[in-house]
Amino acid sequence: MKQIKNARPTHPEKSEVSPAVVNRLPRYFRYLRELIRQGRSRISSGELSEMMNVTASQIRQDLNCFGGFGQQGYGYNVNFLYAKISEILGVGEGYAAIVVGIGNLGSALVRNPMFENRGVDVVGLFDSDPAKVGAAIGELSVRDMKDLESFLGQTRVDIAVLTVPKDAADAVADRLAAAGVPGIWNFTGCELDHRLPDTVIESVHLGDSLMRLCFGLRESGKEET
Amino acid sequence: MKQIKNARPTHPEKSEVSPAVVNRLPRYFRYLRELIRQGRSRISSGELSEMMNVTASQIRQDLNCFGGFGQQGYGYNVNFLYAKISEILGVGEGYAAIVVGIGNLGSALVRNPMFENRGVDVVGLFDSDPAKVGAAIGELSVRDMKDLESFLGQTRVDIAVLTVPKDAADAVADRLAAAGVPGIWNFTGCELDHRLPDTVIESVHLGDSLMRLCFGLRESGKEET
Numbered sequence: 001m002k003q004i005k006n007a008r009p010t011h012p013e014k015s016e017v018s019p020a021v022v023n024r025l026p027r028y029f030r031y032l033r034e035l036i037r038q039g040r041s042r043i044s045s046g047e048l049s050e051m052m053n054v055t056a057s058q059i060r061q062d063l064n065c066f067g068g069f070g071q072q073g074y075g076y077n078v079n080f081l082y083a084k085i086s087e088i089l090g091v092g093e094g095y096a097a098i099v100v101g102i103g104n105l106g107s108a109l110v111r112n113p114m115f116e117n118r119g120v121d122v123v124g125l126f127d128s129d130p131a132k133v134g135a136a137i138g139e140l141s142v143r144d145m146k147d148l149e150s151f152l153g154q155t156r157v158d159i160a161v162l163t164v165p166k167d168a169a170d171a172v173a174d175r176l177a178a179a180g181v182p183g184i185w186n187f188t189g190c191e192l193d194h195r196l197p198d199t200v201i202e203s204v205h206l207g208d209s210l211m212r213l214c215f216g217l218r219e220s221g222k223e224e225t
Numbered sequence: 226m227k228q229i230k231n232a233r234p235t236h237p238e239k240s241e242v243s244p245a246v247v248n249r250l251p252r253y254f255r256y257l258r259e260l261i262r263q264g265r266s267r268i269s270s271g272e273l274s275e276m277m278n279v280t281a282s283q284i285r286q287d288l289n290c291f292g293g294f295g296q297q298g299y300g301y302n303v304n305f306l307y308a309k310i311s312e313i314l315g316v317g318e319g320y321a322a323i324v325v326g327i328g329n330l331g332s333a334l335v336r337n338p339m340f341e342n343r344g345v346d347v348v349g350l351f352d353s354d355p356a357k358v359g360a361a362i363g364e365l366s367v368r369d370m371k372d373l374e375s376f377l378g379q380t381r382v383d384i385a386v387l388t389v390p391k392d393a394a395d396a397v398a399d400r401l402a403a404a405g406v407p408g409i410w411n412f413t414g415c416e417l418d419h420r421l422p423d424t425v426i427e428s429v430h431l432g433d434s435l436m437r438l439c440f441g442l443r444e445s446g447k448e449e450t
Contacts, residue, residue, distance in 0.1 A: 022437075022440055023437070025436070025440075026430070026432065026433035026436040026437065027416075027430075027433065029436065030414065030430075030432065030433070052416075053416075053418070053419040088440070089436045089439055089440045089443075090436075090439035090440050090442060090443035091436065091439060093439065093442075093443060095439055095442065103333075104332065104333035104336045104337070105333045105334075105337065107329065107333070108328075108329035108330045108332070108333035109330075109431075111329045112329070112330065112431070114431055114432045114435060115435070117432065118432060118435050118436055118439065120435065120439070158442055159438060159439075159442070182442055182445065182446075183438055183441065183442045185434070185435065185438050189255065191252075191277075191278075193278070194278040200438065200441040200442050200445050202434055202435075202437050202438035202441065204429065204431065204434050205251070205252075205255075206334075206337070206339055206429065207251065207255065207339045207342065207343060208251035208252065208255070209410070209427055209429050210339060210340070210343050210345065210410065210427075211250070211251040211254065211314045211315075211316065211343055212247075212248070212251065212427050213384060213408055213410050213425065213427035214314055214315035214316060214318065214320055214343065214344075214345070214384075215247055215250075215313070215314045215315050216408065216425040216427065217315060217318075217320065217383055217384070217407055217408045217425050218314075218315035218318060220407065220425050221407075
């Protein structure tokens with residue numbers, strides 16, 4: 001993942017929230033959404049602390065750094081906090097995404113409600129396999145990779161979800177960057193950060209995650225012997 | 226993700242590699258596998274450094290801490306290093322996994338070669354939807370969730386890949402832990418760590434990752450205005 005740049009206080013529009021706090025915000029976002037679902041309108045830092053298993057002082061520190069909405073004795077306004085965190089994270093900015101590589105993982109992601117939940121609109125699907133081109137997933141049909149550049153010339157796309165096979169990753173990422181797509185959500189297992197320094201890249205390395213789990217098991221097993 | 230426990234030097238079987246190094250090992254594993262694919266048998270720390278965009282001294286420090294295989298002027302033995310890292314990470318321990326929740330994401334994961342690549346054997350698939358029970362994915366057919374405990378009573382399972390809907394996550398995780406499954410690879414978006422302190426949990430929060438990407442885009446966009 002590209003490191004989130006530090007806030008620069010001289011730029012008035014720049015976020016003044018530290019990268020460390022920003023990394024914790026998606027978690028607050030999830031818990032606040034859960035509270036909204038439950039119909040809660042206020043929560044104390046103590047209760048949020050117990051729910052999230054973080055100290056109440058950490059929560060106060062995190063949330064106060066973008067406005068201090070907590071009121072002694074009243075707690076936090078859940079909806080206001082949720083809206084503010086959404087704003088900071090760019091949820092609801094109406095980002096448009098395409099999914100490139102409609103294999104098993106790509107088509108599973110297209111169907112995942114997470115895009116809609118985060119205000120990201122999936123506007124195009126691409127694959128190079130003629131057998132897949134034209135197939136419908138929801139309201140979209142799969143386009144031919146040959147038409148990628150012409151599509152990108154006509155449609156604003158902020159995010160490419162990259163789920164092509166490893167061997168194709170570099171070449172497709174180059175095409176996306178050359179066509180001006182500013183962000184790549186990278187599931188290929190390749191590291192693209194070094195290759196595309198001007199693109200915002202967020203990688204999900206599933207294999208690495210599985211290995212961390214195996215290592216955790218190995219370590220926990222050793223304790224029992 | 227459950228924090229990886231610190232090495233305890235008093236326990237001879239315990240890994241003596243620090244958690245920070247362990248977190249970097251899956252990345253070495255990926256690059257070394259790529260080198261093996263290319264038929265390379267040796268690599269210098271300088272070349273590995275350029276390839277991985279990490280300083281050569283960091284590489285020497287990381288790799289020397291489990292044996293110092295690098296030879297001045299000869300570099301590292303790629304196969305030996307790969308085998309050693311695999312051993313540390315628990316690849317090839319023959320872990321057995323089940324996938325619980327055969328929706329779009331669950332079935333995409335079952336078909337992903339990553340399990341085989343990491344030496345994890347998928348031995349069972351479970352879903353509560355009668356329409357899915359009995360369906361075949363590769364050589365396995367989907368079992369009924371009702372039969373989870375009886376299956377786990379007969380078959381050693383190290384890892385449950387949890388891809389059930391959010392609303393079902395807590396209850397299913399409780400069943401897995403009660404039946405003695407030691408590790409959960411959690412894709413539900415729920416946090417299970419606090420709930421199941423004795424289970425090794427590795428979570429992939431896709432929604433959080435998407436939000437980090439949106440935040441990165443928002444920050445990079447601001448710079449241009």
